[in-house]
């Protein structure tokens with residue numbers, strides 16, 4: 086079984102290496118090719134297209150092509166018809182603060198479009214080749230320079246006001262502009278540092294910063310090709326990829342001898358994975374699972390059902406329906422999900438998957454084929470076989486781990502597979518419509534395509550912002566998608582990160598002190614308090630995971646005792662932990678004991694019924710009913726493994742750990 090280890094080498098600062106560039110091109114035949122062999126038409130050697138990592142190149146959809154055509158017009162005027170709708174355009178999603186595509190026009194990059202978080206719009210930046218294509222067109226946003234300045238501009242010098250003959254009066258500060266000579270030849274690209282009206286009032290100074298010289302314009306003949314045609318000439322490589330994937334699937338099934346499931350999300354990658362598994366298992370001995378998280382696009386839910394009919398797996402399709410209330414309740418409690426705080430996946434996806442697997446395979450394991458690809462992220466580039474800590478009985482395998490998006494799309498066109506219609510409306514990735522992993526460019530599409538959903542999400546985020554007194558721009562700049570705002574975003578927006586510190590509504594550890602003495606029976610005592618009252622009825626059973634728990638209803642407290650410590654928890658949220666004298670009482674041991682107690686109380690108080698803990702406990706000692714944890718004291722070994730699966734712990738652990746660590750640091754143990 087092939088294990089893929091991402092290389093440590095970095096092609097560019099901050100861009101991890103996810104996989105090789107596999108876009109080749111025959112410039113004689115105008116043909117993109119997905120293998121490094123010779124051109125299948127002319128038999129000549131093909132060229133590797135120079136791209137920016139991570140090389141997950143994809144065909145531009147008609148929607149995207151028309152967006153790019155409009156963007157070029159908006160930047161340089163209506164006569165800049167560089168690209169036509171039937172041209173072969175590829176897009177290479179590269180790193181930026183939100184979304185950036187490198188635009189590949191007949192095998193050559195012409196520049197980028199970047200979604201700008203300050204203006205919430207796309208910005209076009211043509212490179213040397215792209216700028217050269219403006220030659221012969223009547224363009225806007227131009228600045229004409231004196232002959233004497235040309236050689237300096239080509240070397241990268243800024244455009245100075247005295248060297249300017251004339252300029253488009255509509256140029257505004259920050260605009261990308263074309264620097265031209267007296268014969269209207271484009272010689273470089275620049276960024277305006279002034280509005281043109283301001284220039285006229287000044288005699289000297291910088292007008293624009295030059296970012297790149299234009300290439301010499303060369304007329305190239307392109308053969309227009311349909312995607313059907315491109316598929317035809319790439320068929321050999323597609324067959325090779327398919328054969329390899331089928332062999333891999335077969336080997337996994339033979340080696341693991343487990344029931345087979347396909348995780349179907351309604352996206353392109355899971356569609357290809359499903360088609361491959363269907364071929365590898367002609368006997369139809371597999372299940373297809375779609376979790377309707379309650380926050381799926383309606384089109385995706387319809388598409389999943391329709392595609393199951395068209396592709397003939399209707400009888401294998403299991404739709405696990407989750408109420409949208411699960412997501413919105415969690416939102417109410419914890420705030421918007423974040424890329425670094427993805428509570429939604431745990432409640433609305435992982436827990437339901439675990440429930441289905443448990444039920445379907447009677448607590449046994451299954452192998453689940455998933456459409457994951459190395460080009461998507463560094464985490465996904467690590468391996469093609471993995472287990473999720475929250476779903477221990479599922480072994481995940483990806484047969485398309487090494488495919489880039491172009492291979493996926495060519496395969497879909499080749500097999501004529503029905504794909505999710507959302508791709509044709511501008512969505513590059515399909516997931517839940519609230520997903521914080523989506524970029525703001527995608528939420529802009531949501532605003533137009535699904536105004537009701539957009540308004541609902543925006544209203545919830547704005548409400549949270551008001552309650553937490555967060556600064557403006559929380560929604561507009563997409564800051565709600567992070568707990569810790571990444572530097573590249575805070576730099577672009579010049580944010581003061583202290584303004585974005587939030588507190589959640591849930592009960593939390595509000596105060597703690599540790600006393601150490603030379604007492605021979607109880608050398609360490611911890612006193613502390615939770616931020617709100619505790620309903621002791623809801624926590625008494627859960628505390629069995631900490632020790633022997635006794636609920637004194639008359640005096641309204643719970644006492645928990647173990648060999649190493651005793652805890653008293655009061656209804657007002659105060660608690661006391663008394664450590665008994667023992668030979669090996671270390672700070673680490675104290676930290677662990679306090680953490681376990683606090684996590685257990687917070688889990689019991691904040692439980693959202695997801696049941697991830699139930700699947701984690703191999704001894705079947707824990708059960709959940711109406712958000713209350715029940716622990717069987719005869720079975721529970723107090724191993725605390727179930728806490729590892731609990732999303733509440735994921736949410737609180739950083740702060741709790743830090744508080745205990747800090748308090749312990751300030752305590753001198755006797």
Ligand code: SF4
Pocket residue numbers: 630701702703704705706707716720721722723724725726727728
């Ligand atoms: S995982 Fe461990 S602590 Fe949790 S209920 Fe099961 S035995 Fe008890």
Ligand code: SF4
Pocket residue numbers: 688689691692693694695696697698699709714730731732733
């Ligand atoms: S205690 Fe169990 S059911 Fe409750 S939130 Fe945690 S993992 Fe989910």
